Amino acid sequence: MSNPIIDPKNLVYEKSKVLSDNTMHYCPGCSHGTAHRIIAEVIEEMDRQKETVGVAPVGCAVFIYNYLNVDFAEAAHGRAPALATAIKRLNPEKLVFTYQGDGDLAAIGTAETIHACNRGENIAIIFINNGIYGMTGGQMAPTTLEGMVSSTCPNGRDVAIHGHPLKITEMLALLEGTCYVTRQSVHTAASVRKTKRAVRKAFENSLQGKGTSIVEIVSTCNSGWKMTPHQANLWMEENMFPYYPLGDLKDK
Amino acid sequence: MAKIKGAVLVDTERCKGCDICVQACPYDVLALSKTFNTKGYAFSYMLHPDQCIGCASCGLVCPDGCIQVFKVKE
Numbered sequence: 001m002s003n004p005i006i007d008p009k010n011l012v013y014e015k016s017k018v019l020s021d022n023t024m025h026y027c028p029g030c031s032h033g034t035a036h037r038i039i040a041e042v043i044e045e046m047d048r049q050k051e052t053v054g055v056a057p058v059g060c061a062v063f064i065y066n067y068l069n070v071d072f073a074e075a076a077h078g079r080a081p082a083l084a085t086a087i088k089r090l091n092p093e094k095l096v097f098t099y100q101g102d103g104d105l106a107a108i109g110t111a112e113t114i115h116a117c118n119r120g121e122n123i124a125i126i127f128i129n130n131g132i133y134g135m136t137g138g139q140m141a142p143t144t145l146e147g148m149v150s151s152t153c154p155n156g157r158d159v160a161i162h163g164h165p166l167k168i169t170e171m172l173a174l175l176e177g178t179c180y181v182t183r184q185s186v187h188t189a190a191s192v193r194k195t196k197r198a199v200r201k202a203f204e205n206s207l208q209g210k211g212t213s214i215v216e217i218v219s220t221c222n223s224g225w226k227m228t229p230h231q232a233n234l235w236m237e238e239n240m241f242p243y244y245p246l247g248d249l250k251d252k
Numbered sequence: 253m254a255k256i257k258g259a260v261l262v263d264t265e266r267c268k269g270c271d272i273c274v275q276a277c278p279y280d281v282l283a284l285s286k287t288f289n290t291k292g293y294a295f296s297y298m299l300h301p302d303q304c305i306g307c308a309s310c311g312l313v314c315p316d317g318c319i320q321v322f323k324v325k326e
Contacts, residue, residue: 003301005259005322012258013308015317024316028293029270033315189276189309229270 016040018049022066029229031219032060034186035128035195036067039099042200043070052095053087055080057104060135061128064099078109081116084123088206095203097124102143103133106168110142113168120177120211124202127169127214130221131240138224142166145243150224165243169216173249179211181250185218185241187233210252218244254325258306262296263318269293273310273319279303282310 018040026032043052052070056062058077065072075083080098088096105113105127116123132150133139139152145165147156157165173181180202184195195217202213218240220232227235260282267289273296274282283299296319298304306323 003259005257005306005324006261007322010259010322010324011320012306012323013311013319013321015311019317023266026315028268028315029272030315033317034313037315037317187272187313189307189312192312229272230275233272233275 016044018044018069020067020069024067025063026060027223029220029222029232030060031130031186031217031221032128034192035099035126035217035219036061036064038186038192038196038199039097039126040068042196042203043068043095045200046095046203048095048203051093052097053091055084055087055096055098057098057100059101059104059133061099061101062135078104078107079112080104080109081121081123081125082112085116085119085121088121088123092122095124095207096122097126097203097206099126100128101134102127102129102131102141103135106142106166110168114172114175117172117212117214118175118177120179122206122209123212124199124206125212125214126199126202127216128219129169129216129244130219130224131165132221132224134221134224138221138226143168145239148239167244169214169244169249172212172214177211178214178250179252180205180213180248181216182214182248183216183218183244183246185236185246187220187236191246216244218246256305256323256325258304258321258323259301260298260304260310261320261322263320264289264295264297265291266316266318267293267295268316269295270315271296272313272315276309276313278307278309279305
């Protein structure tokens with residue numbers, strides 16, 4: 001290597017060993033990859049690689065078990081919190097988390113999500129909200145913004161026909177069983193650092209038996225939104241953040 | 253005051269050329285290549301290596317975990 005700075009003794013940052021070397025199938029610039037990397041880093045820092053069970057969703061992140069070197073279970077569509085409930089109750093010493101998109105958590109899995117949070121199961125829920133059904137071709141999701149174009153609402157979401165975008169994280173913050181509810185993003189270095197702290201707190205809460213923790217990550221789906229990754233990040237700042245404001249909604 | 257110099261090493265086969273690291277770099281060190289990797293993506297590389305301070309912003313935002321960051325104090 002010609003550059004003398006590139007030497008293992010000078011290394012200050014590299015991807016976590018918990019993240020596998022498999023190339024991810026996600027589109028270039030997808031927020032899923034960054035969220036996976038954050039989870040891998042937190043598990044490595046907490047030294048819980050062998051004591052963690054993740055529950056995968058249905059959606060683009062269905063293959064998350066290929067990328068994180070921890071135990072995984074695959075739930076039926078939307079049922080990740082129900083499966084995580086069983087895993088955590090049978091293995092109370094394990095760190096159990098679910099990783100779900102908005103189509104999984106806020107649409108087909110609304111009932112499971114709300115009841116798992118209401119029971120206060122000691123699990124952490126990582127919720128990726130990109131306002132669209134990414135895997136199946138960019139259809140309208142419950143979280144699609146008013147006026148936002150998708151393949152099933154080509155003229156934009158009309159509230160009179162389709163209803164209002166669902167703020168499910170705010171709903172979950174009202175429940176007694178949740179202990180930590182926060183909304184973050186992963187589009188800049190600063191936001192990645194904040195999200196990492198939030199994920200760490202959620203994982204620690206679940207181990208301390210405080211109740212359910214939810215970390216919503218407002219994300220982009222640049223393929224579904226028909227934008228470049230950078231344009232999608234700017235669009236998210238401009239349009240998603242006013243409706244889904246970042247910050248802690250509940251911390252007890 | 254000690255001068256801090258940095259460098260990044262990109263796994264060019266893993267990189268998908270999403271451009272997010274290029275936009276995240278505060279010193280405009282990175283750019284996308286004119287050539288392509290075996291998957292057909294233009295990959296990220298150091299266009300201005302002298303300006304790098306090893307802040308790791310690129311590594312933090314990389315969705316594919318293909319960036320290693322190095323730093324020395326001179």
